[in-house]
Amino acid sequence: MSKQIKSLLQQAELYRSQGLLGEAKKKYKLVEELIAGSDKLPNKQKLLNGLSKKMEALNRDVETIEKAPTTPEMSAHVNELIKKLFSFSSKDKDASSSALEGAIALAKFGQFEGALEEFEKLLNVKSQRLSAAKNILRCYLEMGNIETATEKLEKWQKGDLLVSEQIEKLTVFYDDILEKKGLKKEPVVEEASAETASQEEKFEEEQEFLDISAVAITFDSGPYKGEQVELDVSFQSGNVISLIISSKDEALIENLKVGVRLDDVHFYSPVAIFRGAGLVSAMTQIKSGPKKGDYSLDIKIESL
Amino acid sequence: MAVFNLKKREIECKIVYYGPGRCGKTTNLEYIFKAYKKQVEGEMVSINTEGDRTLFFDFLPMELGKIKGCDVRVQLFTVPGQVQYSSTRKLVLRGVDGVVFVADSLEVRREKNMLSLKDLQQNLKDYGLNIFKIPMILQYNKRDLADEGMPIMPIEKMEKDLNRQLKVPSFPGSAVKGEGVGVTLQECLKRTLHSLQKQFNWAQK
Ligand SMILES: Nc1nc2c(ncn2[C@@H]2O[C@H](COP(=O)(O)OP(=O)(O)OP(=O)(O)O)[C@@H](O)[C@H]2O)c(=O)[nH]1
Ligand SMILES: [Mg+2]
Numbered sequence: 375m376s377k378q379i380k381s382l383l384q385q386a387e388l389y390r391s392q393g394l395l396g397e398a399k400k401k402y403k404l405v406e407e408l409i410a411g412s413d414k415l416p417n418k419q420k421l422l423n424g425l426s427k428k429m430e431a432l433n434r435d436v437e438t439i440e441k442a443p444t445t446p447e448m449s450a451h452v453n454e455l456i457k458k459l460f461s462f463s464s465k466d467k468d469a470s471s472s473a474l475e476g477a478i479a480l481a482k483f484g485q486f487e488g489a490l491e492e493f494e495k496l497l498n499v500k501s502q503r504l505s506a507a508k509n510i511l512r513c514y515l516e517m518g519n520i521e522t523a524t525e526k527l528e529k530w531q532k533g534d535l536l537v538s539e540q541i542e543k544l545t546v547f548y549d550d551i552l553e554k555k556g557l558k559k560e561p562v563v564e565e566a567s568a569e570t571a572s573q574e575e576k577f578e579e580e581q582e583f584l585d586i587s588a589v590a591i592t593f594d595s596g597p598y599k600g601e602q603v604e605l606d607v608s609f610q611s612g613n614v615i616s617l618i619i620s621s622k623d624e625a626l627i628e629n630l631k632v633g634v635r636l637d638d639v640h641f642y643s644p645v646a647i648f649r650g651a652g653l654v655s656a657m658t659q660i661k662s663g664p665k666k667g668d669y670s671l672d673i674k675i676e677s678l
Numbered sequence: 679m680a681v682f683n684l685k686k687r688e689i690e691c692k693i694v695y696y697g698p699g700r701c702g703k704t705t706n707l708e709y710i711f712k713a714y715k716k717q718v719e720g721e722m723v724s725i726n727t728e729g730d731r732t733l734f735f736d737f738l739p740m741e742l743g744k745i746k747g748c749d750v751r752v753q754l755f756t757v758p759g760q761v762q763y764s765s766t767r768k769l770v771l772r773g774v775d776g777v778v779f780v781a782d783s784l785e786v787r788r789e790k791n792m793l794s795l796k797d798l799q800q801n802l803k804d805y806g807l808n809i810f811k812i813p814m815i816l817q818y819n820k821r822d823l824a825d826e827g828m829p830i831m832p833i834e835k836m837e838k839d840l841n842r843q844l845k846v847p848s849f850p851g852s853a854v855k856g857e858g859v860g861v862t863l864q865e866c867l868k869r870t871l872h873s874l875q876k877q878f879n880w881a882q883k
Contacts (some may be wrong), residue, residue, distance in 0.1 A: 388828060397787075435729070444728075444733070482765070571822075648682050
């Protein structure tokens with residue numbers, strides 16, 4: 375009997391030292407029952423007293439752990455690291471879509487102040503404006519600051535930072551989360567880009583050429599110089615990908631003339647990002663259908 | 679997510695250590711940090727909470743040098759194992775190329791191992807990945823505790839619990855002593871690079 379108790383106590387101590395507090399507790403309880411139920415143990419009361427002290431200490435451990443903050447203040451260095459590690463679009467720090475993902479990661483890790491700072495900056499980047507605005511609203515809501523969120527939205531509704539279509543989207547989005555509010559337990563932050571789920575099966579048959587779902591082009595000249603623009607791929611045939619460019623986006627059309635070489639392109643496949651180069655091989659205006667007036671652009675993948 | 683720059687011949691891939699709370703994921707990385715100083719590129723970053731539990735992740739960047747004509751870089755991550763951190767766990771898993779599943783050999787953690795493996799399967803699925811296809815290694819950790827008379831599960835039992843369907847390589851280990859840590863990582867790297875080669879044909883012939 376005392377041998378069995380000793381072994382159980384040993385287990386309890388080890389579990390506790392490894393932070394397996396629930397398991398430790400169970401063993402202590404078991405020992406307690408064994409001692410209490412025994413008539414033969416000479417110093418029964420003393421043993422029980424000692425045991426209850428151990429259990430109290432254990433309970434204190436459990437309490438400290440339960441009370442531990444779930445979103446500690448982190449150093450600027452760690453914040454930078456998180457932004458870098460969790461931005462999947464690109465590792466180039468100045469690229470806006472990468473910055474957006476990094477900021478989202480910060481928000482997901484509960485670093486709302488740091489995230490807000492980033493999102494505010496991204497409001498100045500046209501291609502990220504709507505996502506940044508959505509995430510600003512999210513952040514304030516996650517911080518429990520509905521007032522500021524609503525104020526922000528109202529300001530955008532009145533101002534001219536966002537076009538009317540974007541404001542409509544943003545308003546629907548906001549109403550939607552407010553409606554759901556209270557039901558959610560964990561912070562969920564709007565995803566940056568539609569990263570398509572991988573279709574692994576495809577790779578086995580089509581070793582030939584990868585499915586490219588989107589590209590991010592960094593321009594070294596023209597109106598978009600230094601900026602990274604992300605575009606969805608609408609169609610692919612072998613190493614030629616087709617993208618649709620809105621007729622409104624004149625600057626982009628200007629930048630993507632037939633024959634232009636793109637030396638810094640990220641090609642997104644479902645399971646990896648490739649950095650490579652491409653050549654603008656065709657540009658045609660769409661004559662009919664819902665995309666009438668927009669341009670269909672072909673890029674030939676030159677190297678991956 | 680693997681990032682390739684085939685022109686410059688560079689690859690960067692991501693390996694995630696997964697497993698139930700307190701199974702020894704962080705201890706694995708700590709050992710690697712100490713034992714593979716040469717390949718480690720910079721510092722290990724750990725974001726912990728009370729009682730040394732991982733709150734967000736551990737991160738350890740490594741530089742393996744040239745493999746088949748490519749400069750290979752690896753980012754090692756651990757997830758927080760505790761159940762309540764499920765959304766962080768999922769975020770850290772994003773873009774994974776290879777997984778080391780660390781199982782706790784302690785008898786009392788049997789069910790937790792299985793639940794964690796199931797959680798991994800679900801999270802991979804949510805990212806469009808298949809647990810049967812992703813490069814993966816199992817490590818049965820804390821084998822040293824047998825010497826202290828602690829009730830641990832025989833390897834065969836753990837194989838049945840966790841590896842009956844997966845059929846991936848598995849290694850016994852003792853992360854505190856550093857046993858089995860290196861071989862686990864090496865095998866995972868080998869499988870990961872092999873799988874990336876099959877998909878993307880990066881190696882020089
Ligand atoms: N005896 C023994 N103890 C170990 C071994 N590996 C880890 N431990 C101990 O187990 C406890 C938990 O180890 P960690 O590495 O922090 O576990 P983890 O998986 O990172 O835990 P979470 O971050 O909470 O998910 C610590 O007290 C370690 O010292 C081992 O191989 N043998
Ligand atoms: Mg840990």
